[in-house]
Structures are given as C-alpha cells and as structure tokens.
Amino acid sequence: MIRPTPIIPTRYCIAALLLLLACAGRLCAEAPATSSAVLQPYVDKHQLAGAVAMVIDKDKVLSVEAVGHADIAAGRPMKPDAMFWIASQSxxxxxxxxxMLVDEGKIALNDPVEKYxxxxxxQMVVAERDKDHLLLRKPAHPITVREVLSHMSGLPFKSAAEEPTLDALPLAAAVRTYAMTPLETEPGTxxxxxxxxxNTxxxxxxxxxxxxxxxxMQQRLFTPLGMKDTTFWPNEEQAARIATSYRPDAARTNLSPFPISQLIYPLTDRTRRFPMPAGGLFSTAADTAAFCRMLLNRGQLxxxxYLSxxxxxxxxxxxxxTTVKESYGLGFAVGPDTFGHGGAHATNMEIRPARGIAIIWMVQHGGFxxxxxxxxxxxKNWAIEKFGRE
Structure with missing residues (x-):
C-alpha cells in the first residue's frame, strides 16, 4: 500500500528556509582566517606599501601578519621585526x-609645573594678537602637570626654536624655550x-x-618589558630594518617614498640628535605589544x-x-571603551579592556x-570580530 506524502504546512517551510538563510549568512559573515586576507588587496592595488598587523590579549600574541613591502623599490618584503618611527606613540x-613617579609620590598631577x-x-598668556601687536596677561593659574599631559595647558605644539627638526635641541634647552613662549590659551580651558x-x-x-x-625610559620601562628594539637612536642593524615611508604620488593613484623630515639624518647620530619625548621613538610591533600587554594587565606584566x-x-x-570635543587622558587618546595613540606616519595602538585585546598597526604612510x-x-574590524569578546 502506497502511503501518501505528508503535507507540511507552508509556514514551517518558510521558517526552515529562513533558518537556513540565517545560518548561511553567519557563515558568510565569519571573519577571514588571517588578517593578510583583509590587507593584501590594498597592497595589490598599491594603496598600502606594507604593514605589520598584530592582535594580542593580556597573555599572548593572538595574530601577527606582515604584508607588502618595507621598501618597494628595493624589493624588501615587510617582516614582523620591521622597525617603524612610531612618532607620537612616544x-x-x-x-x-x-x-611611575606619581605613584612614588615624587610628582603630583595637580602641582604647577613651575614647582619643578x-x-x-x-609665564604669560596671549590676550590679544593681530599682525601688528601682541598683548599678554597673567593666566588665571600656572600650568599644571595634569594639563601638560592632557594638552590642556595652552602651550604651543612646539617652539620656534625647534625648526626645522624636532630632535636638534637637548631636552632641557627645548623646554626652556617653551617657558619663554606665551601660552596660546588660558590653562585648562x-x-x-x-x-x-x-616634553615638559x-x-x-x-x-x-x-x-x-x-x-x-631604558632602565625603568624598555629593558624590564623586553622592548629591545625601542630607541631614539636606531643602531646600524636596526636602521636597516626601518620601513620606508610612503605617501600618494602626484596623481594620487600610486605610492611615492619620502623621508622623515622631522628628524636629523643619519638616525644613528647620537651627537647631533637628541631624544624627543613627544615623538622621537622607533619601535617594532613586538615591542609595542609588550607595552600594551602591561596596560591590558592593569599595570603589571x-x-x-610598573603602574598602580x-x-x-x-x-x-x-x-x-566636556566643553571641548577632544577626548584625551594623560598621554593617551581616549574613547568610550578604548585608549591608545597613533603616530604621524599612521602607526597606531589601541587597547580595548572590555574586549580583552589590544590592536597594533605598524605602517609608514603620510597618506594613502x-x-x-x-x-x-x-x-581593526577584522581583529574585533575574530578575537574581541563581549
């Protein structure tokens, strides 16, 4: 006897189809296995010279990929141990x-800078300025340590004495020029x-x-953290690993190399070049990862x-x-659930405590x-999708 095929109600067929489509969508949306799958197309289109891209958690490296070239003309491939000018990541x-010295009670954040x-x-603040005159007045309060670390002091970006490069003056001499320069805005406003x-x-x-x-820096931070390639003066071996900096060519369709014009060459010169705390360091992805791991571990590693x-x-x-739009901590840019910093040639590190990861992006680009x-x-989106826990 032939049994009739049971008739399945249409609503169940539709539900099953929707479930199947949802599962397929999740499979399609799954992050690529490696970051190189995300990055290589940009290299192939000459929109990215090369990069070292790393994701870490508080215990280990989760992913590291080197793509593209450290020097296109020389055919030098990008490698995980490539050196980069990290600029403002300093x-x-x-x-x-x-x-560290605040923790030790030797510096207080709300102390005036002039105490030290x-x-x-x-020091005076600019009250009025035009092309013919400059009027100065006494600020409401002297600048504080907290204000110089959060960019709320009113100090300029740099002094006129720091031209044409940022590393030509000893630190003490550079800071004296800031003290002689009027504040551009009222401290704290x-x-x-x-x-x-x-630098101050x-x-x-x-x-x-x-x-x-x-x-x-060497004795209290770099050496203990194992940051063996983080330095103001790359030696000859390290200098050979520095990635070339690139920017768009005149047509903005390809990449063109350019030098780090803010620094004196050769970079190995310890006689004419001086450490610049706000932007003079060279480093690697691995060294930056050690620093970020310490931060992810709430000050220890x-x-x-290292820090309380x-x-x-x-x-x-x-x-x-809240009266200013910029969100900045003490030496760190701060977001709703992140803190970190970028550099002038597009390097970046971002700590995401809630997700338990840090994202390290090492390139040398003055535009793309x-x-x-x-x-x-x-x-970044790949890293969060692949490794960021809720």
Missing part, C-alpha cells in the same frame, strides 16, 4: 614613565595638541628622578608591577572637560591613495 610611553621647573614662573607639553612633563621626570629622560591600578585609571580616562585610508579600519 607620548603614552613618556606618560607612563611620568606616572622654576623657569616657568611668570582649551585643547591644544602639544609636543611641548609632553619629561623634563620634570628628569629633574625629579635625577636621571636623564632617555636613561629612565610577568609578575612585575589607580595610575592606569588616570591615564585611560577622559581628562579633557584610493581606498587605502580604509585599511586600518578594515584590520
């Missing part, structure tokens, strides 16, 4: 060093991104610790504490008032042709 590293650097006593402010904080570190800034948890809270929370401007965001 700011958070300097800030961490200053906060008497040359700042009597306006955000003014300032190399001068971070580093000079306070020198005076308080009795140690040269660069020696303090491999059994050694209170200090981590200070650097990673918004210090700028075509859709290259989207490449960092594409990598």
């Amino acid at each position: 700011k958070p590293m300097t800030s961490v060093a200053v906060m 650097l008497p040359e700042f006593k009597g 306006a955000y003014k991104y300032s190399n001068a402010g971070i 904080a580093a000079r306070i570190l020198e005076v308080v610790s009795g140690t040269k800034y660069e020696d303090f 491999d059994g050694k504490r 948890e209170a200090a981590i809270d200070e650097i990673s929370k918004r210090q700028t008032p 042709p075509g859709e290259g401007k989207n490449v960092q965001g594409a990598f």
Whole structure:
C-alpha cells in the first residue's frame, strides 16, 4: 500500500528556509582566517606599501601578519621585526614613565609645573594678537602637570626654536624655550595638541628622578618589558630594518617614498640628535605589544608591577572637560571603551579592556591613495570580530 506524502504546512517551510538563510549568512559573515586576507588587496592595488598587523590579549600574541613591502623599490618584503618611527606613540610611553613617579609620590598631577621647573614662573598668556601687536596677561593659574599631559595647558605644539627638526635641541634647552613662549590659551580651558607639553612633563621626570629622560625610559620601562628594539637612536642593524615611508604620488593613484623630515639624518647620530619625548621613538610591533600587554594587565606584566591600578585609571580616562570635543587622558587618546595613540606616519595602538585585546598597526604612510585610508579600519574590524569578546 502506497502511503501518501505528508503535507507540511507552508509556514514551517518558510521558517526552515529562513533558518537556513540565517545560518548561511553567519557563515558568510565569519571573519577571514588571517588578517593578510583583509590587507593584501590594498597592497595589490598599491594603496598600502606594507604593514605589520598584530592582535594580542593580556597573555599572548593572538595574530601577527606582515604584508607588502618595507621598501618597494628595493624589493624588501615587510617582516614582523620591521622597525617603524612610531612618532607620537612616544607620548603614552613618556606618560607612563611620568606616572611611575606619581605613584612614588615624587610628582603630583595637580602641582604647577613651575614647582619643578622654576623657569616657568611668570609665564604669560596671549590676550590679544593681530599682525601688528601682541598683548599678554597673567593666566588665571600656572600650568599644571595634569594639563601638560592632557594638552590642556595652552602651550604651543612646539617652539620656534625647534625648526626645522624636532630632535636638534637637548631636552632641557627645548623646554626652556617653551617657558619663554606665551601660552596660546588660558590653562585648562582649551585643547591644544602639544609636543611641548609632553616634553615638559619629561623634563620634570628628569629633574625629579635625577636621571636623564632617555636613561629612565631604558632602565625603568624598555629593558624590564623586553622592548629591545625601542630607541631614539636606531643602531646600524636596526636602521636597516626601518620601513620606508610612503605617501600618494602626484596623481594620487600610486605610492611615492619620502623621508622623515622631522628628524636629523643619519638616525644613528647620537651627537647631533637628541631624544624627543613627544615623538622621537622607533619601535617594532613586538615591542609595542609588550607595552600594551602591561596596560591590558592593569599595570603589571610577568609578575612585575610598573603602574598602580589607580595610575592606569588616570591615564585611560577622559581628562579633557566636556566643553571641548577632544577626548584625551594623560598621554593617551581616549574613547568610550578604548585608549591608545597613533603616530604621524599612521602607526597606531589601541587597547580595548572590555574586549580583552589590544590592536597594533605598524605602517609608514603620510597618506594613502584610493581606498587605502580604509585599511586600518578594515584590520581593526577584522581583529574585533575574530578575537574581541563581549
């Protein structure tokens, strides 16, 4: 006897089809296995020269990929140990060093800078300025340590003495020129991104610790963290690993190499080049990862504490008032659930505590042709989808 085929109600067929489509959609939306699958198309289109892209958690490296070239003309491939000028990523590293002395009670964030650097006593602020005259007045209060670390001091980006490069003056001499320069805005009222402010904080570190800034960084931060390639003066071997910087060519359809014009060459020169705390460091993805792991671990790494948890809270929370649009901590740019910093040639590090990861992006670009401007965001989205836990 032939049994009739049961008739399945239409509503169940539709539900099953929708479930099947949803599952297929999830499979299609799944992140590529490696970041190179995301990045290589930009290299192929000459929109990205090369990159070292890394994702870490508080314990280990989750992913590292090197794509493209460190030097296109020479055919030198990008490698994981490539060196990069990290520029303003030096700011958070300097800030961490200053906060070590805050933890030790040797510096107070709300102290006036002039308490540690008497040359700042009597500093004035611009009241009026036009092409013919400049009117100065006394500020409502002297600039503070907190304000120089959060770009709220009113100090300029740099002084006129720091031309044409940023590394030609010893730190003490550079900071004296800031003390002689009028503040551009009333302290605490306006955000003014300032190399001068971070350099001033580093000079306070020198005076308080009795140690040269660069020696303090090496002894208290770089060496203990195992940051063997982080330096103001790359040696010959390290210099050979520095990735060439690129920017769009005249037609904005390809890449053209260009030098780091803010620094003196050769970069190995320890006689004419001086450490610049706000932007002078060279580093690698691995070294930057060690620094970020310490931050993800709330100030400690491999059994050694570098910063108190209170200090981590200070650097990673918004210090700028709600009256300004910029969100900045102490040496760190701060988002709703992130803190980190970028550099002038497009390097970046971003710590995401809630997701338990840090994202490290090492390139050397002064702009990107075509859709290259989207490449960092594409990598970041991949990293969050692949590794970021809710």
